Amino acid sequence: MRKPLWGALERPGLDIQGPNLAPDALEQLRQRLVAAVGAHRVWSDAEKLLAYSYDATGERHLPDLVVFVDRPEEIGTVVQVLGAAGMPIIGRGAGTNLSGGTMPIAGGAVLALARLNRVREVDVENLRAVVEPGVVNADFQEVLAPYHLFFAPDPGSHRISTLGGNVSENAGGPHCVKYGVTTNHVLGGLCYLVDGKPRRLPTTRDWRGSLDVTGLLTGSEGTLGLLAELELQVLPKPPRVETLLAAFDDLDRATEAVSAIIRARIVPSTLELLDRVSIETVERFAHAGYPKDAEAVLLIEVDGSPEAAEEERRRVEALLAEVGAISVARATTPTEVERLWKGRRSAYGAAAQVSSHIWVQDVTVPRPLLPAMMREVNQIGRRYGLTILIIAHAGDGNLHPNITYDPADPDEVARMHAADREIIEACVRMGGSITGEHGVGIDKLEHLALMYGPDELAVMWEIKAAWDPQNLLNPFKAVLPPERHHRARARTEPSRAAREVAERIEAALVSSKPVSVHGSEARRLLAPPPAEDAPFGIRTGHWDAIVEVDEGNLTVTVEPGVTARELVEVLAARGLEVPSLPHLARTVGGLVASNARHWGYRGLGWRDHVVMAEWVDGRGRVVRFGRKTMKNVAGYDVTKLMIGSWGMLGVLTELTLRLRPKPVARRVGRISGAPASDLFTITDGLRRSPMPPAGMLLHLEGTSGTLYVQVEGADWEAAQRRVEALAAERGLLVGWEDEALGHQLDEVHEAAVRRALAEGSYWEGGGLPANLRQYWSEGLGDEAWLFPFSGAIEVTRGTPAGAAWWVRRRIAEAPEWRRDPDWIEPEDRLFRVFDPHRLLPKPPAPDGLDSSR
Amino acid sequence: MAQEQPEGRWTAILTEINHCNKCGFCLPSCPTYRLTGQELHSPRGRIAMVEAAARGELEQWSALEEALTYCVACRNCETACPSGVHYARILEAGREFLRARHSRAFRGSFAAQQALRLAKYPGRLRGLVRLARRLTGVPLPGAWARFRAMLPPEPRPLPAGPPPRAARRGTLLWFDSCVMAAVFEEANRATQALLNAAGWRVVTVPRQTCCGAIHLHSGERAQALALARQNVAALEAAVAQYGAAGIVHNAGGCGAMLTEYPQVLAEDPAWAARAQRLAGLVQDFTALLWGEEGPLLPFQGNGERVALQNSCHLVNVAKAGQAPVRLLESVEGDTYVPYYGQEICCGSGGVYNLNHTDWALGILDQKMRAVATVHPTRIVVNNPGCHLQMQWGARRHPEVGAEVEHLATYLWRSYVRAAARASSEATAMEGTAAEGRP
Incomplete structure (x- = not known):
C-alpha cells in the first residue's frame, strides 16, 4: 500500500486502492513501454514521479509511471500496452486544472501530452485549425493573430493551459457571454478510446451522420478517450473592441446594470463583475486604480465593426448612467485597456497574497439569480469567518467565490470545506450547475448527487x-x-x-x-x-x-x-x-x-x-x-x-x-439567376470576412442558382456593404428585403425537401465549406441546397454524381444511413x-x- | 520528519513553499519547461521536489538533484507568479541541502570552474580573449573549443561624438562588470560617454571586484560572500568620497546582484545593513538616460529593425526592464520589434552554458526561432553573459541574419547620428538665414 502524501484530503467515496502491480510486473510493463517509446520517455523512479503528483488543485497523489508522448500516434500503442496490464491511464496537459482532474488518485500511468505542441494547420478558407492537444491556448492565439483570427475560449489560465485540457474540461473564460464555451468551438479531431485504435471524431457541424460523440467527449475529463488531435473553429477577429469599467456603490445596482444591458438586446463580449472584497484586495496588491469606495465594478466589452462597437458602447454608457453607476471609465488606448483589465486579471493573484492558499470555487446559476447567490455566498463567508472574494462572469451567471485559507490550519481547512459545500448546495437550490468551467474532477464527485x-x-x-x-x-x-x-x-x-x-x-x-x-x-x-x-x-x-x-x-x-x-x-x-x-x-x-x-x-x-x-x-x-x-x-x-x-x-x-x-435589424439579400461559380466566389469571400453575414444559403439548379444572404444586428450595414462589394466584383446585383423573404425561403426549401423525400430522391451530407464548389463541379443533381458556412449539402432533385459527401438519403422506398465504420x-x-x-x-x-x- | 536540514531553515522554506498554489502560471515563463515539457524541469516541479525533501518524503537525492541542476535561475517565474513566491530562496535552499550531502551536481564543468577563477582577474580574462580572437586558426584546449562561437567579432570602433556637456546632474559611481571589461570594453566606453553626454559625471570605483553572482549561482557561496564584502567596502568608501548620486552599471546580472547583497549577506546583520544602504543607489545606465519628460538624449536610427534580449535579472530581480524598452522605442528611424517569447531567458545563465551546454543550446535555439519571427536586423543585449550567448545564437542561426550588439554601443551610435543631423540642420538653417540676409 502506497504511502499517502502530505496534502491528500479525505474524500467520501474515493477510498481507492491503486493497481498495486507487483514490482516485477511493473518492471515488465516498464520495459514494454520503453520498447514502444524509448527509455528516456518512461519514468518509474518514485521520486521523479513526485513531479506528477499534483495539479493546481492542491492535493497530491503519486502515479506509478509517467510516459511522455512525442507523436500523437504513440498514444494508441501506449494505451494498448497499459490497458493490457490493467494500468489506469491519466492524460495530462499543463496540469493547471482546479478540480483534481489530472491527479492519479488511483495510481496509474500519467500520459504527459504537453510535448504534443504543434499547430498542424491553420485553414483560413474554412475558419478552422488542426492542432495537437499540448498546444498552449495563448501560443495558439499567437499563431492565429497574423491571420486576423482568434480562438474564442480563453480561460483565465490561457497563458499556460493546453487546448487538449481546455477541450477535456470544456473550459470557459470571460468571453463566453457572447461566444459560448469550448464545446461550441470544437469541430472534430482524432481520438483514442481505451482499445487504442485511432478514430476520427465525427464532425459537430449540422450535417453530421453520427451521434454527437464529439460533444460527449468534450468535457469528459479524459475518462472516455484521449484526444490526439483537435479540429477547432476559429473566428475572424472583430475589428474593434470597446472597453468600459463601471463602478457601483451597491451590488444590486451592478447586477441591475447587467440585466439592463441584456434587456436592451446588447450582447457584450465581456461582462465581468468584481465584488467589494475583490476590489479592495486587488487595490491593495495590484494597484489597478479601481475605485476603492465601490461595492462592485463591472468590466464590459462590446465588439464588432468600428461604427457598431462605438454605437453599442454609447448605448451601454447611457444604460449605466440610467442605472446609477458612480463612475464609468473608458479605455481609448491599448495601455488603458490593459489597465482596466489589470484588476480583473490580478484578482486571483491578489487573493493568493491575502493568505497562503485560495480555494477557487466555480458554480453557475440562472443569471437573474446571480445577486441572490452572491448575497448567499457572503452570508456563508461571514458565518464561517472566512474571507471570500467573488469574481463573476456576470453575463452567464457563473461565479467564482475564492476562499482564502491556510492549509496548515486544520480548523480553517474544515471551515473552508463546510462553507464550500454550503455554496454548492445553494447553487443547486437555485437550479444551477455545480461547476461552470472547471469540471468535476475528483473535487465535486461527492456533490454530483446534489445535482x-x-x-x-x-x-x-x-x-x-x-x-x-x-x-x-x-x-x-x-x-x-x-x-x-x-x-x-x-x-x-x-x-x-x-x-x-x-x-x-x-x-x-x-x-x-x-x-x-x-x-x-x-x-x-x-x-x-x-x-x-x-x-x-x-x-x-x-x-x-x-x-x-x-x-x-x-x-x-x-x-x-x-x-x-x-x-x-x-x-x-x-x-x-x-x-x-x-x-x-x-x-x-x-x-x-x-x-x-x-x-x-x-x-x-x-x-x-x-x-x-x-x-x-x-x-x-x-x-x-x-x-x-x-x-x-x-x-x-x-x-x-x-x-x-x-x-x-x-x-x-x-x-x-x-x-x-x-437582432435590431435583419435584412435578407438575394442574388438571383447567377452562374454558380460566381456565387461560390462570393460565398468563399463572405465566409472569411471580418464582418461575416449571419447566414447564407445557395440554391443551385444545374449551373446557375440563387444566393440568399442574411445580415443582421448592429453590424448589418457593414455586412451588407461587404456582400454588395463582392457581388459587384462579379458584376452581380443584390436585392434586399426584410426577413419575410427569409420566411418565404424557409417554405420553398421545406417544400422541396418534403417533395424529394416523398419521391425518394433526397440526399444530405456535407464536407469542408471550401470544398462545396468541388462537390458541385462533380455533379449535385438537378437541384441542390448548399450551406456555405457549415458545408452542408442537400440534393432535392436528380442524382448526384459524387458520392463522397452524403450521410443520409432516401432513394426509392427507404431511408439509408451511412454510418462511420469506426464509430458503429x-x-x-x-x-x-x-x-x-x-x-x-x-x-x-x-x-x-x-x-x- | 524533516531531513537533516537545520530545523529553522526548513520551516522558513516550507512557509515560502506554502504560498505556492501550484497554479502553473510559472510554466510558460520557464526556459527549461519550454524546452522539455516536463514538470520536473519547471519552477512548480522544482518547488514540489524541495517540498518533498523538506517534508521527509525523499529517500535519495537523484530526482531532486536532477530538478535543481538544470534551472538556469533566470527568475522569470518570480515575475509570472501571482502569489509572489520567492522562488530563488527555495532553489537556493534546495541546492544548499544537496551540497551539504556532498552532491557533485553543482561543482561545475572544467570550463565553468576556469571561468569563475578568471572572473576575479579581468586582466587575465582580457588577455585570453585577445589571444583567442587573434588565433582563430589555432585549436583551443578541448574544454573551451566549442565555446569559441560565443566570442564576439572584433569590435567596430566607436564614432566620436560631440563634446560632453557640463556634469550638471551629479556624480555616478561606475561599477564595472568583469566580463564586460574583458570582452566588451567599447560598450563600457559607450555607456560612460552616453552618461557624460546626458550630463552625468562618472567615476570608476577603486578596488571593486567581480560581483560574485556567478560564484553564488555555482554554489561557491564563501567566494561570493568574500567578493560581496570587498565590493560593499569599496562602494561605501567611494560613495563617501564622491558624494555619489548613484551606482551605475551596464550589466543587468551584476547590477541585480548588487541589489541582492542584503539578502546574500543576511546571515551577517552588520554587513547586510551596510549592503542595504547601498542597494537603493544601484541603477542600470538606461534608467539614468531617461528624464521626467522622456529620453535625455536624442537618438537617430538607420532604418533597422531592432529586437531586445533584456537581461533576465534586470527585469525579474531589479525590476528595471522597462527603461531599455522605452529608450529603444525613442530611437527615431529604427523600429523596435517586440516578439512573442521575448521575456524568456536565452540560456546564458552566468556559466550555465558552460556547465549544461546542450540544454543552453536547446534554449538558445528556441530563442532564435522566436526572435526570427519579427525579422530583426539587430539584436541588442544589456548583459555580458547574454551577449556571448546571443552571439553564439547568431552564429548558429545565420538565417536570422541579425547582428548582436550591446545596447550602449547601439545607443551611442544612434546618439552620434542624431547629434550630427542636428548640427547639419543647424548649419543649413544658418546658411538659409545667411542667404536671406539683404
Missing part, C-alpha cells in the same frame, strides 16, 4: 462503463459508480409528457414490443423507421405548451410538440429568438431530434442552443441533463447525445433553449445504455454500406 437523481447518475456511469469497462481511463474522475454516491437526490420531478411517455414505455417493456414515436415531423421519411410490429405508438404532437419564457435568463422551456412558427411568434413579441428556428409548422422536438439545420445561423446548429433536455429512455427512465445556464454541464454532456439522435436514445419530453435578443461499435454500446431491449428505432444501415467492418 442529479439516481437515474442521471446511473446513465453517466453506464456511458463510462460502456466505453471503458475496466475503468482504466482517468478512473474516478467526473463520474462515479452509483454505489459510491453516499447520498442521492430524489428523482427529478418528471414533466407531464414524461409521465405519459414513461407509462407507455413501461408497458412496452412488459410486453417486449417495440414502440414508434410520432411527432408532426416532416423529416420522418428520413428517420430510422420503427420496427414493423410496433404496437405502442407514442404521439408527441399534443404536448405543445410553452412552459416558461425566462426573459432575464434568456431561456425558453417548451414541450416537444410546440411548432416552430408558434415559438418564433411568441418570442418575437418579446424581442427574443432562437437562432436556428425556421418559420414553419414543424415541431421543436422534431427539429432538435433530427438536428435540422437552418441557413440563417452560421454556428454549429442545435447543439449551440439546447441547454437542458428531459427525455424518457428505452428503460423507461426519465432523465434530465443540462441546466438553465450556458455553462450547464457537470459530469458528462449527455444532452449533446440527444440532439440529432432521431429518437434512437429516447423520447424528448421537454427542452430548454438558449435565447438571444432578436462505440455507438451501439451507447444504444445499449439507453435502450438495451431495442424498443426504439435504430440506424437504418443499407446492405453493403458497412461491409468495411
